[in-house]
Amino acid sequence: MKVGLFYEHQLPQPWEDGSERKLFSDALEQIELADRLGFDYMWEVEHHFLEEYSHSSAPEVFLGAVSQRTKTIRIGHGICLSSPNYNHPARVAERLATLDLISGGRAEWGTGESASLIEMHGFGIEPEQKNAMWREGVERTANMMTMRPYPGYDGQFFTMPTRNIVPKPVQKPHPPIWMACSRRESILRAARHAVGALVFGFVEASQAKVWRDEYYQIIKSDECVPIGHSVNANIAALNGMMVHENAEETMRRGLDGFKFFGYSIAHYAVYGEHRPGRTNLWRRFQTIKDEMKETPGSGSIGQPKSVREHLMGYADVGIDQMIFIQQCGMNKHEHICEALELFAKEVMPALKEREDERVRRKEEELAPYVEAALARKPSMPELSESDIPNVEAMGIVLERRTGKDYASAGGTFADPTRGGAIPMASRESFAKSTNVD
Known part of the structure; x- marks a missing residue:
């Protein structure tokens, strides 16, 4: 099973001059360390207006910095909000290709819709539109990265004339596509579109196996029709992570931060009311944190042995990647770095053992299904030479x-x-x- 890191750039109040600068600087140091230690992926979200929960509103800038401070770790734009109201498809294609070029072909393309009204309404999006917007944005962006020129488009949510989008990415036809998923239905939708499932929900290994099996059943079926020009058959799960030799110290270092992650999601997406620039999430969280129950996602907060056993449960049922949230709440930079080093020494070797063989067998098994899925994909017609306009x-x-x-x-x-x-x-x-x- 592969392992990755997940960044929201959380910054609870109170804020001081320099807080945001330190937040980004610390994250770069953590990712640079993870790269040296052999972590496979790093992922960074795109969110807007989500104070304290996520200050990651321009991930493409941060990821450009990551590309120059790392050598092998895969760089996940995870996710890039895919509605044309957030990001014009041509701009997404340009940014992804540029990231792929400057990273030497390490970009991963995570896609998503957003789940909070504070974001959607800030960009003129209604919830009932967001799925159609996602599909239009992703499909068109994929075409822009592969066609020369892109023929143009007059759609429901954006219009664009014939243009050749440059630069083109290193990875052909484009970086692997993933989709943010929070429940079973969205995981199955990811499979129907032949994209990787980034499962941002916390479940035990037994439930993850059910979702994983259903996902791959669709990948192997006629329901699977790629939205892009490749098939990325992978399912990734999410866990909080903090590792220390002392169990009590591990909980002290990591549990409150992970609870705050869950609390702030509920605030912005489910229960909360927010006054921009005034609401203090961290202060509110303090009043109820002791009432919050631990979730399956906290199983990677513990001693090396227990964390290793917990994660092997996911590896054994065929989860392709486990992504870890560490930078959350008030978790300290030095504790995160210590945990990364201990994880790499005591936990990672068991997860990496036989990984190359697992991937080889999986690719062999899926090869005929991937070929069949790509054959089902409808293609956007290329323009004839006479139809390419003079601009x-x-x-x-x-x-x-x-x-x-x-x-x-x-x-x-x-x-x-x-x-x-x-x-x-x-x-x-x-x-x-x-x-x-």
């Missing part, structure tokens, strides 16, 4: 609109919106170059 430059359009000569033989283009001049070839010289194509 006119601003000077041509302005000349036609105003009757003025903005591309004079003097060799400059006067921009009326800026009052400046840009050096360029003369009209006559430029005309010669257009015949090269």
Whole structure:
């Protein structure tokens, strides 16, 4: 079973000058350490307006920094909000391809819809629209990364003319696609779209096995029709994690942070009422934290032996990856780093044992089903050469609109919106170059 780290960039109040800077700096150090220790993945979310719970509103910037401070760890844009209201599909394609290029082909493409009204309404999205928005955004982004040029689109949620989106990613046809899942129905939907399931729900290994088996049954069935241009048949689960030789110290270091993670999800997505810039989640959490029960997701908070046994239960039922939440609540940076090192020494070897063989057998087993699924995917027709339009430059359009000569033989283009001049070839010289194509 592979292992990864999960980042929300949680920052409970009170906030001080420098708190956010330290938050991001600490996270980079943790990921750099995890890379050296042999962790397989790191994932970072995209959220907006979720004070204290997630200050990760521009993950593409943070992940760019990660790419330059690590060597082998897979870099998960997990998730990139996929509605065109959040992120135009062309911008997603550009950002993912750039991340893939600067990381040497290590990008993973996590997709999702968001689950909080404070985010959705902030970007003009109604809950009943979000699934259709997700599908339109993901499908079009995948096409943009694989087509030259992208033919254009007039859809329900965005419109775009013919353009060639650059750059293109290292991984062909595009980075592996994943989908955020919180319940059984969304896991099965991920399988129908032939994407990996990022299961952001906490269940015991026995329940995870049920979901895993149903997921792979669909991957092997005619229901599986890829939304992208590849099949990413993987299921990942989520656990809180803190490891220490002393059981009592482990709970002191990690349990409250994990409880706060659950409390803040409930606040923004289920029960809470929020006054932007005023509500103090950490203070509210203190009043009820002792009443909160431990969940299955806290099983990786403990001594190395118990954590190893707990995680082997998930590995034995075929979960492909376990992702760990450590940076949550008031968990301390030094405790997180100590836990990473102890985990790598005492727990990880058992999880990595026979992993290469497991992956090889799985790929052999799934190969005919992957081929069949890709054959079922409907393709977006490529444009014929005669249908690729000529896109006119601003000077041509302005000349036609105003009757003025903005591309004079003097060799400059006067921009009326800026009052400046840009050096360029003369009209006559430029005309010669257009015949090269």
